[in-house]
Amino acid sequence: MPTGPPSASSKFRAPEPVGQWVHRARLTEMLHSDRKRRLALIHAPAGFGKSTLAAQWMESLASQGLVTVWLSLDRDDNNTIWFLSHLLQAIRKARPGLEEELQQLLEERPDDAEQYVVPALINAIDEGGEDIVITLDDWHLVTEPRTRAVVERLLDAGGSHLSFIITSRTRSGLPLGRLMVRDQLLEVDAVALRFDENESQDFLVGINRLDLDAGDVASLHRTTEGWIAALQLVSLSLRDHREASELIERLSGRHASIGEYLAENVLDTLDPETLDFLLTTSVPERLCAGLASALSGVELGQAMLEKIQAQDLFLQPLDEDGTWYRYHHLFEDYLRRRLERDYPGRTKELNLIAARWYSENGFPSDAVDHALAAGDVELAVEIVEFRAMWLVEHSSMSTLLALVGKIPADHVAGQARLQTAIAWAHTLLHQSAAAQSALDRAEAVMPADATLTEHDRFELGVEGLVVQSCIDMYGDRVNHVDELDEKCFAQADLLRPWIVSVAANVSTFKKIHDGDYPLALEQQRWAAKFHGLTSGPFSGVYGQCFAGLAAYALLDLDSVDQHFTAAVELGRRKAGRYSHAARLAGAMMGQLLYERGELDKAEKLLEETRELGSEGGVVDFMLSTYGTLARIKALRGDTPRAREILDEGDLVADSLGLDRLKLVMNLERVQLGISPRTIDAEPHNAVLGAAVAQEAADTTGPRLEGLAEARHQIQLATQLRSAMADAEHEGPASPRPLATVEGARRLLSRAAAYLGPRAELNARILLAAALEQAGNREEAETTLWPALETCCRLGLVRPVLDGGSGCLDLVRATSARLRREPGPEVRSHELPRFLSILIRLDSQAKTNRDARWSAEAVSPPTGAGTTVPEPGLSQREQMILRLVEKERSNREIAQELHLGINTVKWYLKSLFNTLGVSDRRACVIEARRRHLLPPK
Template identity: 40%
Template sequence: MKRAANKNNTGTRPKPLVSTKLRPPSNRGTLIERPQLIETLRETLSRKLALVYGPAGFGKTTLATQWHAQLREAGTSVAWLAVDSSDNDLNRFLGYLVEAVRSAEPDMGEGLRDVIEASPGSAVDFVIDTLVNDLSLHDADFVLFLDDWHLVTESRVHETLQMLLSRSPPNLHVVVASRTRTGIPLARLRVQNELVEIDAARLRFDFEESRTYLTSVKSLDLRPEDLVALWRSTEGWAAALQLASLSLRESGDHERILQWTSGASNDIGEYLAENVVDNLPADQVSFMLKTSVLDRLCGDLCAAVTGKKDSTARLEALEKQEMFLLPMDEERQWFRYHHLFARFLHRRLQKQMPDKIKDLHLAAAEWFSSRGHTADAVKHALLAEETSEAVALVERDAMNLVEHSHMSTLLNLVSQLPRTALFDRPRLQMAIAWATCLTHRRQESMEALWHVERLAEAAPPQQKALLLDEAKCVRACNSVYADQITGVEQLVKPVLSQVDKFSPWAVAVAANIRAYCYIRASDYGKVAPLMLSARAYQDRVEGVFAAVYGRCFDGIAAQSAGRLGAAREMFSGAMDVAIRTAGRQSHAARLAGALLGQLLYEENDLARAERLLSDSRVLGFEGGVVDFYTATYLSSSRLMLLKGDAEEALAILQEGEDTGRALSLDRLRVAVACERVRVKLTGGDVRGAEQILAEVDTRQQPTDSDEVRVYIATAKARLLCARGTAGLAVGILRAQIAAATRRGQKLQELVMRILLSVALDLDGEAAEAERALLDTVDEAVPLGLIRSLLDEGPPLITILERARDHCRKHGADAGEGVRFSATAQRLLMISRHPAHGVRGQSGSRTRVAELTARETEVLRLLEQGRSNKEIARALAIGVETVKWYLKNIFVKLGVSTRAQAVTESRRQNLFSAPA
């Protein structure tokens, strides 16, 4: 086993999926048709759930497989997931659930596995909601099969299935095959008439089915009274009937078997299994016993475990002999024993070869390890009671998993290992420190670093230095995630001064952290050169996060310095990298999408901004550094306010408050609190705004950052204007403008100048307000600042209109160089025409202008009741393109279903205007 742990395959991406779990068993033998049960299952197409339950060997899987085949032949979208005990890990179950759906419809659930891996424990709601939304766009039935559900005992996994059932669209139907009814909301589904049940009594073969099975399928020549005796003794238990047929075929003692008609079903099964096995050649029995330690079998794996080079032929022979060996794929590469028979074989193995079991598991562990199946290798190493080897396997692949953002897989593997076995593994502890840091588990990360630093003290000098310096880098990352910057740059300095000694991952992260320190210090000019030099390391990391973060930080610096065009290029580049490497719905894409969405909102590209910001809100507690959170929550809130939905705007800000409190991010909490002040004032609630700001002032500390002071000063200025003391606000804003100019914060300077114009006007300085605003507009709009102007609403528009009228009336005599430029005129025009897909301040929507010509065509066909395929044929486009158009239409109309889209289009009378 030492060889497995030492194999150098860390450069290969781990293979966390077992594809055979996503396919039903492949039966090429003759099966008993069960038309009455199939007809019962057909009722599921008008229900949410079909539950097929009964003891082992009653044909649950066979029945489900038969109906799966019929549905598939009829063209219905069908997904299969054979759960096992490993699926008690919630993240693993979610990952397989997503891939099961995608195996039937590849366009669904894109990037969700990356979200699950990067956000262990917090992705459930988003994953289920995304699957439900994708399924609702599927214009046909979708049937999901969950086999062996009884193997799942974890309550969180049960709750996930219940969530899926409670939120499922009408076209989703779930079929569960299980030995129990645990974890399913049966009472509620019965009351809702959404449940179909097939229990053990209905699964039992009746006499005619038993006779057909034994005489026609198994070709046994039995007297009528013998048939009756077998049927009664087995009680129609399918597995026992199969064992009986094998016993009668292999044994010469037919009379003894036929006369043995008493006892419980389990006793009959044990007796018949022994009769079957005892009549096989000893070499064949030995092969079956040794391979019973495996959950799934292929020729190469069995050869490694048993030493038999002809294992593939042996498996084929066992299948032909009907030795309860079930093919798991159509190519018949993988097999498994029937659960009932596997348990029997394993019990006999424990009795006859107890001294062989450890070696069998070790051989299996080595085989899986050499092929990158770390989870399977670890499982068998632990079953062999070789804990140190299991730890070595996890340690070998740990950083590879971190770099690929497979945090969930790594932490799940670690959770299977005894904690004490991890204490002397510095590289594994380092990987744990990275994984827990990047998932905002600071305390666990610091505990792992404590072990790293403890172990480093006993290491050779060179190794000690490398361990301690990388540990400093993790500490720096923890501090940045906690929004604590003091001293951080010094922590990453050792890595950046010795880049050739560290992995590309460590160098890339260290460079990103230094760039972030520059951003927080307003040293924006240093960021781009640093990121350019670090790009080679970022792009050498196998995963995507380092490259995405680097480009995002480059964009934040550019945006803060007022270079919005450069920022857009960087954010878009980060999105492109994330989508190309991890998928459009990946965690990395959502991080980049938060910043790009914020910028698109500022540029008044509201429909695109809303899609990106809606996705980024799913990040929850795994939303990166504070800047990503503020981009998401503040811009999403402003979108809702722009739609006229102040209640939803405040709800979004409450999400931000909850996140800030949970992660102890004071800067985020202050940002969302001050934005709540803005929302309250927009609604005229001055008293509510005062209360919020008073609470913020109470929390403020002398050591608070410049950003915190800016948030509070801005909120105070708005409140002073609302109270009628705008003169005081003017003083505050002038001081903030001077500070922003001094720090090189061009974006902040322009935003403050906009608010200053409003405050001056409210203070009676109309002429100065006009001059200040026109100067700001001419500078801000070409950069892309549009919403920061328009979101000030009627007070700002009034100043603009007055300045326009004044300039029209007096022309060159307007005085002091005041002129109403084309830029200012453009801004006024934009203010009169709400952007695509968003409600204006009054709550009204634009009409056909919201939709492109092709979207309008799709909507017209949708109103006619056309399916996606019919729409695709009518417009000569692909079905996937139709789905893409529908998603856009849903966003623009603010709906989530096809029926709602039609209703909303009629309400708005969209089709009265030409397409």
């Protein structure tokens, strides 16, 4: 799925010569002599042949076997996402092996996409091993600092295989000073671009076959000062002029207005039909036959374009097959002024024609530009509104918001349909505040929106409820879902499939967290028809993932595998390998693979999902992304990395207000023992004492509503794990184990009653570990046995292995007992073999951790000028500390480490707290004092 508005292929092709080119040998030689420069900048005012020279250079470089890429810029490229999208498309046309999935990332990470795409692009070019030269034509049209920063980063960090040719009317927006110091800059300015007398002779006499003597050529060269556009106009004027010397004499001294003078003389010699065609087709920046016919009323638009081109009337083809054209900028400007002078008011009419043509032919950005140029804001709104939900369904949320950004805000505010689409876009980008604001505006203006029919109001009312429910779901709430049964599902056939599809997913989410797993699966079976009718993969992927979650809760692993596999395949097939949808499905599949012990595959998928950051789906997806990935890193012996991942999970939880995610990150820390256990609850003994009292009354207690039950059980598990860890440190005399056992019984009771077989399995394993710690080996083995049988049958190794040291002691004891006296309860050799696998995997994990610790212990002593990491300072914090010392800004640190800027701020806050300082300068001073940085 392409990112950004559709683009004519002409953006990606160098201009073709009209007739012959003057061979610029002296300038081409300059390029070849400085081939290894990172940037060749060609800058001059209009009409000096910048694009033509760049095209000649590209042709020459391609003949030497280099990969050449052309991108013609326009004002839409000020949108950084669109610029990057166009750049990737251009590169992929020249080198098809470039991964298409980078495109999708642009739509799904609009706030910091370049942090991921630019490094990936640089790496892909380096790994390809081929030299690539990228031409950016008309750079002066790009004024957005963020887009300029992307090109600056490519120029600074692009590596030896990447270089640029840039044409521009100015020198601004490029890191010229740094490039000059590094001897990586080649500049060609207006003085160098002017034709010398020999080139003027070649152009006027050799190519245009004008009957001029050496004196005439010299006079024209002096008069035009080698200005190429003026010489081209001269050649047209002299073509049918009998007295060349007389015209040349009249031109003498008129250099300031020579362009208009000659254009006037050229146009006055044309027949009325040709002149009218030129004037009416000058309004858009590029032309094709259909658009030209619509503007001019000439049926044979292609034939007319070819006639204009044959007459050398400054019409340049933009592609090889002659589909798209543009006028030379100077000639175009003059034609537009002439149109306004001769036909006042006609420009508005032509802009409206162009707007409608572009809209009907799939170019919404151009359509909006022309509608606004005509002053018809309502038409611009209509164009965006017509395209809006198609963009949402295809995960092109950033493109939609960029199109909306072109329209004055006061004209957008009163449009209920458009505000609803904007709310969808922000919701799917996890921008809840902006989504809520747009949704509230849609509901407020709906009664006064005269464009709406009664059915429109009904549908928008239901759609608004679905958007609100979706906002709540991403916030880990299920506040409005019950209303969907009556208002949406009962009238599903009257609604667009997208509305019903998403509503079914939200309803399924609630049923999962109410413990109604069979109903959740039934909901998804019913919704399959609506998922299939949506045009994009997004809601279908969510539906498969939610069905998989419900099946997981029931431990129906065959169904889980089917649903998660279908989700991954759907996301990749419809949106790409690294699309948002595919990565979300990857989080779920990664969890399944992890529990089966396939750590390498799981790690790869979870790392890919982790790149989504705060846009990583609902909380259930994030639990896998951060919690499971941290476990894998810990198993690798990389505790600092595990801590770092859990810290990132905390950051996301804090920024989005996701309490359940925060609680699980804390539980993972306790289980992995990688940071102080800070429990946001009562002291352990008091809590466990309450649990004992409740258990003594032999009551499970009522189920807490919705997600509150899951949160409660997470908190209880955290308290139990923390108490068990404390008891392990305190030794056999600790009074904690008995209280822990009673708390674990309570957790098992609630898990079995309210959260289903999977939660019961985990709670059973925890209770067995607590019983073992309390010295009750016989009951511990009896308690663990059903869990072992279940895990053996399903091929799940991690639930038992993650149960802790006490659980593994039980596994070894059970394995040894079965070898001595296999009882009648062991119906095959599968369980003993499974226990052997668990023991072997645990030993391997310990070996990996020991090997890493041993390597760190025997690492060479630090020498002069090196720093000694302080205990508690992660590797990432050390890297950021060194960049702070170099006075890098937060954004520069984010760019260098490929982090979001908010993540950098979080790490800085952590650094300041660790060092007891409040600003950057004090941070560096204190770090030096503690020998975390070398002395100044």
